[in-house]
Amino acid sequence: MQWVNVLGGVVGGAALVGLGIILGHFAIPKGADVPTPSIFQDLDLEILESIMQQLDARRIRENLRELSREPHLASSPQDEALVQLLLQRWRDPESGLDSAEASTYEVLLSFPSREQPNRVAVVSPTGNVLFSCRQSEQNLTGEQGGPDVVPPYAAYAPPGTPQGLLVYANQGTEEDFMKLQAQGIKLEGTIALTRYGGTGRGAKAVNAAKHGVAGVLVYTDPADINDGQSSTNETFPNSWRLPPSGVERGSYYEYFGDPLTPYLPANPSSFRLDPDTASGFPPIPTQPIGFEDAKILLCNLQGASAPAAWQGALGCDYKLGPGFQPNGDFPGDSQVNVSVYNRLELRNSSNVLGIIRGAVEPDRYVLYGNHRDSWVHGAVDPSNGTAVLLELSRVLGTLLKKGTWRPRRSIVFASWGAEEFGLIGSTEFTEEFFSKLQERAVAYINVDISVFANATLRAQGTPPVQSVIFAASKQIPAPSLGGLSIYDNWIRYFNRSSPVYGLVPSLGSLGAGSDYAPFIHFLGISSMDIAYTYDRSKTSARIYPTYHTAFDTFGYVDKFVDPGFSSHQAVARTAGSVLLRLSDSLFLPLNVSDYGETLRSFLQAAQQNLGVLLEQHSISLVPLVTAVEKFEGAAGALDQRISALQKATPDPLQVRMLNDQLMLLERTFLNPRAFPEERYYSHVLWAPRTGSVATFPGLANACSRAMNTSLGSPAWAEVQRQLSILVVALEGAAATLRPVADF
């Protein structure tokens, strides 16, 4: 119908009727207790404040106790029991959500053999076992000894029993092995002892194998995790530090997602790669050990002293090997045998999804998730995040069931399966619901480990979420700091000087360390990860010391990480406030113009670090400069239109159109053809960077590959291609921010 005819007789100079008429239509309850939503429903600060007050530290503590009572390795019966727990909570008639379902994928996991435990031993030339490393951690609290405590292993490391002279290879980076080679050390057939840090787990074995190494050991040096302390009375259960027998488990798989079904959900009928030809597994047997055992191996090595940077806190001079010193604990020609009996198994792993249907825009999803599976009890990783998730869903569910609140947009809570093996549950979810998530997801909030330590908030995310995290954290008091806000505390620990805002807390960027990875890198959904973390002036630990060990227990959290659980409460409030703001605000609180600041800084870094090199190859950055300027201009103008609309009386479709521009901006940075060799990485701004300069990854990586090739090489053509991909993405992004009827 056309407006003239619609009006019929109603002609005349009547001015705009106010908001009230619309509200009169949409907001009048249909019955006594079923509220009809107002199409203009906006964030209600009173309700938000009431939610903040209801988020209860004690309940989080009780959640954690229940969640971490037993080991719950992915696909184990205890993991499945937690699926049922989540379903029960989310289906509770008093405090549940609108609906909750578990969905199960059939995924390839890796486990040590129960019958043949992995073993690391020193073996004499005649074949006698002179020394064996522990095959499990010491039972210090009665929780490390049960049958469900998976022994330390390197998931996805292949079975095999290599034996050879031991060498010390520091962190097992490519550079570390090059250094050993430069020292004249023959690596062929050796066993390399490496320590955690410096590169990914699986990369240590990949690098080692390139040099002919036959097997890899990995340990955690007390210098890296315990601020140098290693004695029993300085470590758990006497402090938060890692005990000598503690071993970090972990996935050594290079990519993420189910290894056999890249880009496809791992449904039973899905096409699967042959495990023998699938890529990304460590090429050689690998096994992690504790520093107690590492010390015996390392402090007996012969050969030249390792460089100063390679030394640690085991109390001896670290030598390089190969082999043991003749007058040490073992005969000089003793070898190390690494026996790995890991098995690949197809297992069922479930995600649990809980949904609160949006009142006004149910087709806009704000997602909030954490994984559920742990290596052992996983009180910190991931259960203290799930404890927060359950408290938040309880408070929102209670309001929902009472009928006093329903968010404007839909909220999707997720408990992901098999994250520890490589973000598998979340990745399969994004593969299964690729289309609807790309069309409808507003943002993804990840709270994995909610509290690493109780000093300060730490947030990672893409630029559009900065403003909403700032807004939330300004309204919430930091625990035990006399009313100082979380924001004001945060800025003391992590800050940067923004050209636009001055001194602000610095938001970290997102790698692939948790389940946000498929959301941001594969789907282009604005994502964030929120936690409480360390005072870095008090510890230099790589991560909380019992990470991925059997000592990561409820008692550990309760006694050492966050006694009183006030940091947990702070994270629940911060993440909860962000969730509410995203789900309830009439105008989406995503500040896209903050991307301009990132683009500008990436550009400046490119100009400073790559400009001369590019010029030498006649590659101009001018189109990139222009594209960044266009983005800044379009984003600034959009900001002004938002402000104007907020002051006016917008119609609901005007708001929706604007919100669509904000929501979909992140998608415009995706190009599935940009990095075909980087599985899932399609975001041209956040794909992995090989260099240390914070700039555009495709351009930087292509430059570093082209650096030593000749003028006109295919590698230089790739630099130009990457530059064009980037320019087109930024121009396309700017185009989506311009007034919608402009081309």
Next chain:
Amino acid sequence: MQWVNVLGGVVGGAALVGLGIILGHFAIPKGADVPTPSIFQDLDLEILESIMQQLDARRIRENLRELSREPHLASSPQDEALVQLLLQRWRDPESGLDSAEASTYEVLLSFPSREQPNRVAVVSPTGNVLFSCRQSEQNLTGEQGGPDVVPPYAAYAPPGTPQGLLVYANQGTEEDFMKLQAQGIKLEGTIALTRYGGTGRGAKAVNAAKHGVAGVLVYTDPADINDGQSSTNETFPNSWRLPPSGVERGSYYEYFGDPLTPYLPANPSSFRLDPDTASGFPPIPTQPIGFEDAKILLCNLQGASAPAAWQGALGCDYKLGPGFQPNGDFPGDSQVNVSVYNRLELRNSSNVLGIIRGAVEPDRYVLYGNHRDSWVHGAVDPSNGTAVLLELSRVLGTLLKKGTWRPRRSIVFASWGAEEFGLIGSTEFTEEFFSKLQERAVAYINVDISVFANATLRAQGTPPVQSVIFAASKQIPAPSLGGLSIYDNWIRYFNRSSPVYGLVPSLGSLGAGSDYAPFIHFLGISSMDIAYTYDRSKTSARIYPTYHTAFDTFGYVDKFVDPGFSSHQAVARTAGSVLLRLSDSLFLPLNVSDYGETLRSFLQAAQQNLGVLLEQHSISLVPLVTAVEKFEGAAGALDQRISALQKATPDPLQVRMLNDQLMLLERTFLNPRAFPEERYYSHVLWAPRTGSVATFPGLANACSRAMNTSLGSPAWAEVQRQLSILVVALEGAAATLRPVADF
């Protein structure tokens, strides 16, 4: 704000207030002549009818006269003059659009040399030229002789001067060359004479080169284009038939889009492939000739008679060669020399975009386009489409400027450049605006050649557009048929039995024959192509006879194709009505459940034609059956929700959410990783199929490649992968159609 608080004191049992209050708010004019749009603005049938009446056959005729006055080859000064004409029309203060702009790309075109014309000659063993083919068409109407008439050539065929014995290779398909080889004919070093049809232009040269052929000639047989007629008095200007000297020009490039910038817009700064290594060009020199010349070559060949299906209407027995018969016009050992001097050139080519801003949902685009460039005058191809486009934009622009109408959604009119060289302008546009088009485009309407002949409507498109084309065509009278509707006339010529609707006109599927290709295959935007066409009982011509020749002139159209231009008017009305329905209807008239019928028929074809083969390889179609059923179920339920909502008083966001489901369905069938070797083809239902069975292309193609490989081969793994890709796409599509808060 939350509804309870918004309401304040207003509580009570008040029922829903009617539509009127909303309209009272949004539809009341702000001033005397600036209408405020109603948020419920819907298609106005009176306005639609008035537009139908205003579309004027005489104006279309005058447009065509102006557009086809001069040859306007892509990037020529005359092409540029038409850019200015379009801008002038679309900026006209009385009948123009809201805005109009030209955007220019720098693209790789191919032209014959002016200095060294291409030449095809019979050469004696001593090197004497015994016969030369015409280098231009005969000047029959005074329009074939000007300097701007590009001589016949095969665009993108490489330069070279091969010479060899002539063979006749029918249509130059792979099968044709295999047959020649099976006959013991040595193809190495020969010149192959082929006729148009049976396969793509460029494929003839690709197939020939595989067999060692040195050069290719292509002609149009009177059997294929003239219903066998070939004499001067039976052909143009005495009839619509192709004169003996007429030569079909065309692009011999294999892909579409600018050859040097795949997936990137061809901006001046964009990365370009090296033309020497870019793929898709014909591998050997190729030249098209007229049947007058082809007759002299073909009727002098020696050797065995060609098979019956290879015979044509040149009035002699077609022999296979190689070489000429001894007692013919040439010595038996004479050879044919093909001298091609084509050059690749980077040229500026422009698109022109004209926009009508939507009143209510300006961020939803209904696109309507045609190319502008022709090979010579191009009165039929493409100017009779552009003549319709200009008349339609004039009528809408006039209403717009008068202030009496503005569409609900934005309308984008486009005049594409360099389509004849490979859909270049439209492809570059989709590459440049990839993100915003994927987010916002409702549909793309293509009217290239508007009238091939004046018998009946012919439409191609994806299933969601079927219903709107039916609705439009039912309301418009077919020309000169006493009030019979276009629909009722159409069903007499093209029909099928639909399981859902019974006998209906059959909608063709979209290949890559015009500018809709990048919209449907690359971006997943529901697309259609609309034209008036032949009575197939009266002619079996491959296409209208003067296609791509210098005889495709205004007089040709005016006298032979559509005297009186009533078929042009019928197309303007049909396409115009479709455009209005898509841009103005409150509920988008895209019937997604019609996709269910296609999926079901593709599934049945797969079961019948591939079922046994797949079973032999233990590949089950059950997951595909389930996925199709899920789609049908979700689409059917969505239809019911639409009906219910249409009867109720929906709020504007409910309608928008539903329309988003309809608009975005087509996008869910895209998978950029499905067919990485098929440039731009990402739509898992409409990618090119090698076989003749109308079924899922990825599955069918993979099966035909795997057919003769062993169990467990990589080709069979690819069949399983393609099946999974398909199942995931259909499940994903169904998921987007379900109620939006379901997962």
